[in-house]
Amino acid sequence: MHRRRSGRLVAGVAGGIADHLGVKVLWVRAAFVALMAVSGAGVLAYGLLWIFVRQEAVTVERPVPARERQQALGLAALGLGVGMAASALGNSTLGWVVGPLGVAIAGAAVVWREADEAQRRRWAGAGARPGWRAALLRVVAGALFVAAGIAVFLLGNLDMGQVQFGLLAVLATLVGVAVITVPWWVRLVRDLGEERSERIREAERAEIAAHLHDSVLQTLALIQRQSDSPREVARLARGQERELRTWLYGPGGYRRPGASDLADAGLTDALAAAAAEVEDTYALSVRPVVVGGDRTLDDDLRALVLAAREAMVNAAKHAGVQEVSVFAEVEPDEVNVFVRDRGAGFDPDAVPDDRHGLEDSVRGRMARHGGSVRLRSRAGEGTEVHLRMPTAVAAVEEKEHTS
Amino acid sequence: MTAPATPVRVFLVDDHALFRSGVRAELDRSVPDLTVVGEAGSVAEAVAGIAHLHPDVVLLDVHMPDGGGAEVLRKVRLVQPDVVFLALSVSDAAEDVIAVIRAGARGYVTKTISGRELADAVRRVRAGDPVFSPRLAGFVLDAFSDRPGAAPPTDPELDRLTRRERDVLRLLARGYSYREIAGELFISVKTVETHVSSVLRKTQMSNRYELSRWATDRRLV
Structure with missing residues (x-):
């Protein structure tokens, strides 16, 4: 909601409300006049809206028919009349409003209008300010109105000793100054808010720029220098992609800062890290898919991850493919990991005795932690290593859940 | 798989011109049974282009200004329910994948896919079968x-x-x-x-x- 700049009578409050609610401005003005009958609430409402609603930044051209202008002036006069009539009927609050305080209000209105103009000029960025003399005159006149109104109000309503009068005079002056300077206070608060959000945006930009510089630009530079080695380029690109993806979407990354550190990495992170390591070392793509939620690492699961890593390395070394699938399923009582490639494959029975990789680091490691290994491979059809590790931790967790 | 008598007409939607030309070159060069009939770099262009060209399969980027691939899906599927969409994106975050699938895409592959696999995926969605990557x-x-x-x-x-x-x-x-x-x-x-x-x-x-x-x-x- 914004106050109108064009086609306004006083401060564009009624027009702004009409734009916001999508009704005719005449109705809004009539509502303010009606509110005048309720202890002059119309003036208060108008004043508060003037303070807290910003004027529109860009002036929209609105042709105002002469009739609407006449209606507005008529309504303003009517509002004044309603106020006076109500005060004549003995409403004391209104008596003040149309009396000396009315003068003060008129003075404040003149000063605030001038402040609106000053803000306009600041937005427009105009250095030279034609008619500043007249503006100054208006502000001074407005301030005088405010002071005079408050003074008359005090003299007329109070009959007290000199000391009390002195105190009240000081108070009245402070109130007068506060009223006159309302627009500047409001602007100060708003400018502070704008400055802060601007600073936050700036910091955000700087963080992103720094990250892109450290990671992406460096990698691109490396890629240009290594452009004669497709294998190396693919390795760099893949590593950078993974790193950026983690930063953008992963825990502890840009979108969820501080969500998690690698110190308490679970099974998902550990498998991803193992896959990343194999990707980097052997320049092929290893994309782990984990379902069934995460699990904190214990000795058994650590062994499982290491065995899975060894299986990935085997696939990378011997299968002769560009891609290895890793699928892990976490179930309440066991974790299954499948490492699969569509590469050369081999006959498990015909493996020469000197190849200890599978036997020791996969089968042996799994057996020591109570797990098992199933190997499926046939020459020409790829290899799949199925690692199964029963877990005891889940059973304990389950009990805690149900009790 | 039997090769269809007429090539599959493919339409590319991606706001990165470089990526579009890359996919186009790859498909045109090495896949004889697919032809790229058109491409678009924005939601509005895509909706107009698909309405005009009536492609068999649309390769759709997920992240684009003005609502992204999901917006294209919603607009086109109202009037041309027979056009098949295969989402293609750098992102494989869960919300992206599930979102375009629910908007009506027949499959989802990431942009790191090889040209041969992409052609396979296009043929498969054309034949009416979904394409589920392992991650999906x-x-x-x-x-x-x-x-x-x-x-x-x-x-x-x-x-x-x-x-x-x-x-x-x-x-x-x-x-x-x-x-x-x-x-x-x-x-x-x-x-x-x-x-x-x-x-x-x-x-x-x-x-x-x-x-x-x-x-x-x-x-x-």
């Missing part, structure tokens, strides 16, 4: 899992996977092809395709909490 299969398995504490399904027919569908998804996540799954489960390739289609339908229609959450994150439901 993993997401769907997770979304449909009955973990303790998960909300009970409201529509049992849509909110549950059958045992067989689960088996098929698991093998997809392990990196098996349809043919390999058929061999593994002792069923025909046709049956595998039926199961995957059924999973796709459930992924699109079910109101399971995980699915709708991912979709509403992108304001799709």
